[in-house]
Amino acid sequence: MFSALLLNNMKINIRNKELIGWCIIFPIVLGTLFYVGFGSIYDIQSTDPIPAAIVYELDDKANASECRSMIESVFDNIKYDDGTAMVEYRETSLEEADQLLDEKEINGYYLVHGMADMELVIRSSNMKTSILSAILTGYKQNMDIMIKGFEKGLTQEQIVSMMYVGDYVKEQNLGGDSHDPYVAYFYNLIAMCCLMCIQTSLHIFPNIRASRSNLGKRHELSPGSQRIAMLAAFFAATLVQICISQVTLFYLLCILKIDFGGNTGLIILTTVIGTFMASTIGLAIGSLRLKQSVLESIALMITVGGGFLSGLMYGDIKWKLELNLPIINRINPASVLSDAFYHLNINHGGKGYTYSICYMLIVSAVFLTVGIIMSSKKSSKSL
Numbered sequence: 001m002f003s004a005l006l007l008n009n010m011k012i013n014i015r016n017k018e019l020i021g022w023c024i025i026f027p028i029v030l031g032t033l034f035y036v037g038f039g040s041i042y043d044i045q046s047t048d049p050i051p052a053a054i055v056y057e058l059d060d061k062a063n064a065s066e067c068r069s070m071i072e073s074v075f076d077n078i079k080y081d082d083g084t085a086m087v088e089y090r091e092t093s094l095e096e097a098d099q100l101l102d103e104k105e106i107n108g109y110y111l112v113h114g115m116a117d118m119e120l121v122i123r124s125s126n127m128k129t130s131i132l133s134a135i136l137t138g139y140k141q142n143m144d145i146m147i148k149g150f151e152k153g154l155t156q157e158q159i160v161s162m163m164y165v166g167d168y169v170k171e172q173n174l175g176g177d178s179h180d181p182y183v184a185y186f187y188n189l190i191a192m193c194c195l196m197c198i199q200t201s202l203h204i205f206p207n208i209r210a211s212r213s214n215l216g217k218r219h220e221l222s223p224g225s226q227r228i229a230m231l232a233a234f235f236a237a238t239l240v241q242i243c244i245s246q247v248t249l250f251y252l253l254c255i256l257k258i259d260f261g262g263n264t265g266l267i268i269l270t271t272v273i274g275t276f277m278a279s280t281i282g283l284a285i286g287s288l289r290l291k292q293s294v295l296e297s298i299a300l301m302i303t304v305g306g307g308f309l310s311g312l313m314y315g316d317i318k319w320k321l322e323l324n325l326p327i328i329n330r331i332n333p334a335s336v337l338s339d340a341f342y343h344l345n346i347n348h349g350g351k352g353y354t355y356s357i358c359y360m361l362i363v364s365a366v367f368l369t370v371g372i373i374m375s376s377k378k379s380s381k382s383l
Helices: 002-014 019-043 062-075 093-102 127-152 156-162 184-195 197-201 216-219 226-255 264-286 292-310 314-325 324-330 333-347 350-375
Strands: 052-055 087-089 109-113 117-121
Touching: 002 226, 002 324, 019 184, 019 197, 019 226, 052 062, 052 093, 052 127, 062 087, 062 109, 062 127, 117 127, 127 333, 184 197, 184 226, 184 264, 184 292, 184 333, 197 226, 197 264, 197 292, 226 264, 226 350, 264 292, 264 333, 264 350, 292 314, 292 324, 292 333, 314 324, 324 333, 333 350
Parallel strands: 052 087, 052 109
Antiparallel strands: 109 117
C-alpha cells in the first residue's frame, strides 16, 4: 500500500506544471543571470594583490619574533592560481593602520595579539574584504592544528612545515578552494531551491484531511492509515524535490562551471539534507489549523525572506546581521545551508560545517515528529 501511494504521489508532483516551472526553470534562469552578472568580475580582479596591514600588539613579548615569522610565512604562501601574492601586506602601528583604512589605501588590517589570537578590522564588505576574512578563517583552522601539534610534542618547525605539506593535514590554500566571493550567491541559490520543497510539502495535510479539501474526504473515507498516507505523500514530495535540486546543482557545476569549492560528494549530500529539512518544515507548517492562504504566507516568508536574509538578493545583509543580530544567521535555514557550502569550500568541513549539518538534522527530526503526531489526529468525527 505504501509503495502504491508513494508512486501515485510522485506522479502527481511530476505532473504539477507550477512545481516544474517554479522549482526548476526559475533557479536555472536566476543562476544564469548570476553567471552573466558576476562571471567576469572575479576573473578581471582575481590577480590583483589585496592591500592590507598587520598590527602587532603582542601579549607575549618574548615570542614576538617567532610570531612575526609565523604570520609572514603564512601570508607569503597565500597566492592566486597564477602564483601572484594574494595579499600585499605591511607592518604598521594601530594609529597608522586606522588612518590607511580611513583613506582607503588598504582594505583592512589584521590585529595580532598572539600567534593564536588574530582579528580582522574592516570598514565595509566587498570582494577583497571577503577574501581577507576567508584567510583569517583558514589561519585559525591551522592554528588549531598547531596547538594539537604542540600537545603531541612536535617542534614549531615541524608543525609549520606540516601545515602546508605532509601527512599531518591535507595541503590546502588558506583562501579556500574557490577564491571567488560571488560564489556565495550560488550557495544561496541552491539553498533557496532546497527550501522550495516547503511549498510542495505544505499541501500534504490539506490533501489528506476531510475538513480541508475534497481530496481529503476521499482519503478519510478510505480504509487506509492516515499516517501511511501522510508519509507516502511526504517522501514523494521530498524525492521529487531532491531530483529537482540536483538538476539545478548539475546545471551550475557542469554547464555553467561554477567552482563551489570543497568535495562534490559532500556538496550533493548537503543539498539532499537541506531538501529533506525543508520538506519537514513544510509538513509541520501544513499541519497547523490555519487558513491555507496564511500557511502559504508563512512558507513564502521562510523561503523568500530567508533567502534575502542569507544574502541571495543583497550580499552584505548577512554580514551586517552577523555584526548586529548573529542569532538570525544561526537559525535561518537558508543561512545555515549556505554556510555549510561555505565551510566546505574554506575548511573542507570543520566545526562550522558540522554545526550546519547537525542543525538541519535536528530540525528535520523535530518537524517530522510533529508531522507524524499530527497525522494520527482525525480532522472530523464523522463524514
